[in-house]
Amino acid sequence: MSPSQRWQDMFGTVDDDTRMNLASTDPGVGPGAPGSGNLKHSEGPWSSASGTAGAVRTSTETSRSALGPGHEGVSSGAAGLSALVALTAVRRSWEDRLASVRDECEALQGTLLAVAKEMGETDASVKSSLASIDAKPGEDKR
Numbered sequence: 001m002s003p004s005q006r007w008q009d010m011f012g013t014v015d016d017d018t019r020m021n022l023a024s025t026d027p028g029v030g031p032g033a034p035g036s037g038n039l040k041h042s043e044g045p046w047s048s049a050s051g052t053a054g055a056v057r058t059s060t061e062t063s064r065s066a067l068g069p070g071h072e073g074v075s076s077g078a079a080g081l082s083a084l085v086a087l088t089a090v091r092r093s094w095e096d097r098l099a100s101v102r103d104e105c106e107a108l109q110g111t112l113l114a115v116a117k118e119m120g121e122t123d124a125s126v127k128s129s130l131a132s133i134d135a136k137p138g139e140d141k142r
Contacts, residue, residue: 044116046112046113046115046116046119047112047113047116049108049112050108050109050110050112050113050116051109053105053106053108053109053112054105054106054109056101056105057101057102057105057106057109060098060101060102060105061098061102063098064094064095064098064099064102067091067094067095067098068095071087071091074087075088
């Protein structure tokens with residue numbers, strides 16, 4: 001039994017009024033027709049997400065690097081207090097967490113930018129291929 005059949009057995013069939021769609025698709029009928037429900041994409045959101053990841057990376061690193069100077073003088077002023085050990089442990093754990101966020105954002109930034117580039121190149125390649133099919137003999141529409 002296919003996963004689709006299992007789903008239908010559990011939940012019944014879905015009519016057009018209750019069908020779920022991805023936010024980036026339009027519900028409709030017929031493949032390739034306007035409103036066909038086909039997934040639409042562009043490089044814009046991917047590039048924007050990459051820029052946001054870069055901005056979060058930068059602000060996270062700025063905050064992380066400010067923790068050390070923000071605690072200067074605390075150890076000499078709080079010498080002998082048991083809270084100093086806890087404060088130091090908390091500061092180090094936040095530095096580690098922020099470093100992890102920074103590193104993850106750095107990886108995401110590059111990955112998201114690569115997706116944007118790949119989608120743009122794929123779209124251009126498909127458009128060029130289709131243009132050559134539609135071209136009249138002796139005419140190159142590329």
